[in-house]
Amino acid sequence: MNFALAWRILTHDKGRTALAVAGVFLAIVLVFVQLGFFIAVPRGGMLLYDRTRFDLLVASTAYEYQVQPGAFPLSQLDRAKTAPEVALAAPLYFGSAKWRSGEDGKAPDVFVIGLDPQDPIFDSEDIHRQLSLLNRPDTILVDSATRPMFGPLTAGRVVEIESDKLMIGGDYVLGTGFMGLGVILISAKNFVRLFPFRNLDQVNLGLIQLKPRVDPDRAAASLRNLLGGDIRVFTRPELEAHETAYWTTRTSVGLLFGSGLIISFIVGVMVVYQILATLVGRQLPQFATLKAVGYGDRFLVGTVITMALLIVLTSFFPALAAAVGVYAVIRDETLLPVEMSGARIAAVFAATLAMAAASALLSMSSLRRADPADLFG
Amino acid sequence: MIATPHPGRARRSVGFVPLAWRNLLANKPRLLRSSGGIGFAVLLMLMQLGFERAFFNASLEVIRLLDGDIFLQRASKYRFATRDPFAARDLETARAVAGVASAWPLYAAWHELFWRNPTDGKDFLVRVFAFDPDHPILPLPELDANLKELSDLDTAIVDRGARRFLGMDPQPSAAELSGSKVKIIGSFALGPDFENDGTVVVGDRTFAKLLPNPRGGAPDVELGVIKLTPGSDSLTMQRAIAAVVPTGVAVLTKAQLLELERKFQADVSSAGPIFVMGTLVGFIVGMLIAYQIIYTDVSEQQPQYATMKAMGYRTRYLVQVVLEQATLSAFAGWVPAVLVSILLFRIIGGVALLPLHMTVELALVSLLLTLSMCLISAVLAVRRVVSADPAEVF
Numbered sequence: 190m191n192f193a194l195a196w197r198i199l200t201h202d203k204g205r206t207a208l209a210v211a212g213v214f215l216a217i218v219l220v221f222v223q224l225g226f227f228i229a230v231p232r233g234g235m236l237l238y239d240r241t242r243f244d245l246l247v248a249s250t251a252y253e254y255q256v257q258p259g260a261f262p263l264s265q266l267d268r269a270k271t272a273p274e275v276a277l278a279a280p281l282y283f284g285s286a287k288w289r290s291g292e293d294g295k296a297p298d299v300f301v302i303g304l305d306p307q308d309p310i311f312d313s314e315d316i317h318r319q320l321s322l323l324n325r326p327d328t329i330l331v332d333s334a335t336r337p338m339f340g341p342l343t344a345g346r347v348v349e350i351e352s353d354k355l356m357i358g359g360d361y362v363l364g365t366g367f368m369g370l371g372v373i374l375i376s377a378k379n380f381v382r383l384f385p386f387r388n389l390d391q392v393n394l395g396l397i398q399l400k401p402r403v404d405p406d407r408a409a410a411s412l413r414n415l416l417g418g419d420i421r422v423f424t425r426p427e428l429e430a431h432e433t434a435y436w437t438t439r440t441s442v443g444l445l446f447g448s449g450l451i452i453s454f455i456v457g458v459m460v461v462y463q464i465l466a467t468l469v470g471r472q473l474p475q476f477a478t479l480k481a482v483g484y485g486d487r488f489l490v491g492t493v494i495t496m497a498l499l500i501v502l503t504s505f506f507p508a509l510a511a512a513v514g515v516y517a518v519i520r521d522e523t524l525l526p527v528e529m530s531g532a533r534i535a536a537v538f539a540a541t542l543a544m545a546a547a548s549a550l551l552s553m554s555s556l557r558r559a560d561p562a563d564l565f566g
Numbered sequence: 567m568i569a570t571p572h573p574g575r576a577r578r579s580v581g582f583v584p585l586a587w588r589n590l591l592a593n594k595p596r597l598l599r600s601s602g603g604i605g606f607a608v609l610l611m612l613m614q615l616g617f618e619r620a621f622f623n624a625s626l627e628v629i630r631l632l633d634g635d636i637f638l639q640r641a642s643k644y645r646f647a648t649r650d651p652f653a654a655r656d657l658e659t660a661r662a663v664a665g666v667a668s669a670w671p672l673y674a675a676w677h678e679l680f681w682r683n684p685t686d687g688k689d690f691l692v693r694v695f696a697f698d699p700d701h702p703i704l705p706l707p708e709l710d711a712n713l714k715e716l717s718d719l720d721t722a723i724v725d726r727g728a729r730r731f732l733g734m735d736p737q738p739s740a741a742e743l744s745g746s747k748v749k750i751i752g753s754f755a756l757g758p759d760f761e762n763d764g765t766v767v768v769g770d771r772t773f774a775k776l777l778p779n780p781r782g783g784a785p786d787v788e789l790g791v792i793k794l795t796p797g798s799d800s801l802t803m804q805r806a807i808a809a810v811v812p813t814g815v816a817v818l819t820k821a822q823l824l825e826l827e828r829k830f831q832a833d834v835s836s837a838g839p840i841f842v843m844g845t846l847v848g849f850i851v852g853m854l855i856a857y858q859i860i861y862t863d864v865s866e867q868q869p870q871y872a873t874m875k876a877m878g879y880r881t882r883y884l885v886q887v888v889l890e891q892a893t894l895s896a897f898a899g900w901v902p903a904v905l906v907s908i909l910l911f912r913i914i915g916g917v918a919l920l921p922l923h924m925t926v927e928l929a930l931v932s933l934l935l936t937l938s939m940c941l942i943s944a945v946l947a948v949r950r951v952v953s954a955d956p957a958e959v960f
Contacts (some may be wrong), residue, residue, distance in 0.1 A: 208857075208858070208861075211854070212854050212855075212858060215850060215851050215854050216851060218847070219610075219847050219848075219851050222843065222844070222847050223844065223847075226840050226844070233836075251688075251689055253690070257691060259689075285677060287642075287650065289642065291642070291644065294641055294642055295642050295643070295644035296640075296642035296643070296644065296650055297644050297648075298648055336834060338644065338833075338834070370834060439729075439731070440760070441758075441760065441918035441919070441920055444914055444917060444918045445617050445914070445918065448613060448910070448914055449610070449613060449614065449617075449844060452606065452609055452610045452613055453610060453847075455606050456606045456607055456609075456610050456848070456851055456855075459602060459603040459606045459607075459855060460603070460851060460854065460855055460858075462599070462603075463599065463600075463603045463855055463858050463859065464858060466599060467858065467862045470862075518843075519839070519840075519843065522836075522839035522843070523836035523839050523840055524836065525836055554595075
């Protein structure tokens with residue numbers, strides 16, 4: 190009965206209902222966009238981890254976040270390799286260098302990842318196919334998201350990095366995240382040639398792949414035992430929690446986008462409330478009549494809530510589709526990994542229901558004004 | 567409302583605003599609702615615009631502080647916060663140009679030196695500036711130290727506005743910079759930006775010890791800060807200096823230095839597009855709220871408008887009333903939004919340690935956005951008034 194009445198009210202004036210749906214649609218898109226920004230930053234910081242294959246990450250106790258990982262002795266990684274659970278322990282070397290072949294004579298900073306080209310650490314088969322190119326002397330691979338100010342990224346181009354001449358062997362798709370404006374891959378052997386003050390005995394990160402059917406938590410515990418107190422071992426969930434905490438609490442990013450998110454939610458409530466109050470206001474005489482013929486307040490309240498839910502549900506799915514489109518634009522503009530996920534859809538859906546409930550509660554006051562006596566006033 | 571049956575006189579007696587004003591005040595709960603709706607949309611835009619300005623201002627703040635007319639930097643330097651120094655002798659060359667009153671070096675490191683928090687012993691990347699203590703070309707805000715002491719080796723001044731976890735406030739007596747023990751002789755209040763958590767200032771000798779020139783000799787110069795003799799023309803001087811220094815060194819005015827940084831931030835960083843999109847979405851949602859409010863209002867007043875039409879008021883006048891009312895609604899939303907955002911800026915700026923401020927410019931930009939938001943909606947909604955048919959009243 191609630192539903193039937195709500196439906197009749199909404200279909201009675203289709204123009205107004207369409208306007209209401211459009212309004213709620215925009216409010217939901219707004220929440221999606223702000224949530225996208227809020228999550229994009231930690232996700233951007235996780236980019237390299239998200240797209241590499243490993244079960245455990247070994248780092249120094251000085252580890253702050255991906256770009257400031259500290260360093261630890263390679264011998265520790267070699268020791269980790271001896272553990273029975275471990276299938277692969279791959280060292281990563283990070284460095285920052287001046288790319289002296291930028292546009293307009295500028296020398297942007299490039300983030301350099303040194304690795305062993307034999308280690309199958311990437312998710313992308315395309316990167317693996319190209320890794321063998323790094324065995325050639327002075328050859329690098331360039332991330333395709335490297336900014337235009339670095340000049341063309343065409344294979345075969347010789348570029349000057351610091352004072353070395355290196356050749357671009359090809360480009361790969363991974364993303365630069367917050368590593369920098371440009372990222373290159375280089376073999377460990379060439380890495381130390383580029384950074385003469387570095388040596389291969391000091392590793393920035395170690396990626397551990399476990400043998401099949403090994404429990405990561407248990408393997409992490411036994412590695413911690415094996416490697417001692419100077420080393421941190423992260424499982425993937427621990428790493429994600431650590432990086433997210435870094436970006437949301439240590440930088441101002443969490444606060445800025447968090448407040449944007451909260452305000453966008455309130456704006457959403459305002460929009461839905463505005464729409465609902467108008468609808469209720471227009472039907473006030475009818476509601477008063479229903480009261481006069483004996484329907485209780487509870488019935489009217491139920492009807493308003495049903496109306497709110499109907500509007501919100503109708504708007505949600507088009508808004509979801511639009512948000513996917515908006516995310517694509519944001520990805521292009523910011524080069525951050527803003528992607529739709531099940532968790533995000535669920536979160537916004539819950540927020541949307543909360544928006545409907547909050548605004549339905551707010552519009553109750555106008556409902557209570559439905560006084561049968563007014564009908565003849 | 568009561569109006570006389572003579573439109574010409576009525577216009578005068580009703581006046582310019584009163585009808586719109588009375589319409590607005592006629593229903594107080596609705597006024598509250600509409601100013602709340604518009605206000606929150608404005609607040610959303612204000613926050614996004616405020617964040618955007620904070621982002622840009624934070625990155626420009628140190629450049630603005632620099633005490634110079636003309637600046638030398640390596641031509642390949644693409645932004646301020648990256649180490650790409652040039653040879654000290656090029657600054658000497660510039661100093662010899664007639665019309666140059668002084669030319670002193672600024673040394674800097676952003677990603678090279680680590681600060682060890684003296685309380686918990688943890689290391690953090692820190693921004694380091696250095697200059698000759700006899701020529702303090704970077705006037706630090708609220709400096710509370712004797713710069714003379716900075717000439718002593720291994721002394722430093724710290725940023726009491728730095729992020730808490732660096733342990734610079736309260737000022738420690740000693741700390742470590744990349745393994746070197748330093749004595750802390752004072753503090754200043756600069757604060758972090760989006761990339762740097764805190765700042766340390768050392769003398770040129772200490773800097774040379776921390777980051778020795780790999781080729782030996784004096785450290786390379788990050789930025790040459792040149793002051794001109796009074797009365798000299800900066801453009802002429804810029805050309806004269808550029809003629810004597812090698813092509814690898816760029817000669818810039820302060821405005822150009824700021825513009826280079828602004829352009830870098832606008833083109834390359836993600837923050838610009840994020841906040842612009844946030845503002846845009848706020849604007850569209852605000853427009854929608856305003857449309858909803860004005861449309862409802864106009865619909866409810868339709869019989870009254872039709873009656874006025876029947877009495878001889880022109881459509882133009884009625885449209886004008888609607889637009890006036892939209893303008894008033896805009897202000898009713900904008901004023902509380904500005905007040906609330908002043909408060910939020912204080913709170914968020916205080917916690918995030920960012921230069922979030924309400925400025926006249928920000929207030930005007932948001933007012934402009936609010937007015938256009940409400941007026942566009944009013945124009946869209948006003949068609950109902952235009953179509954108000956006197957016959958429909960009955």
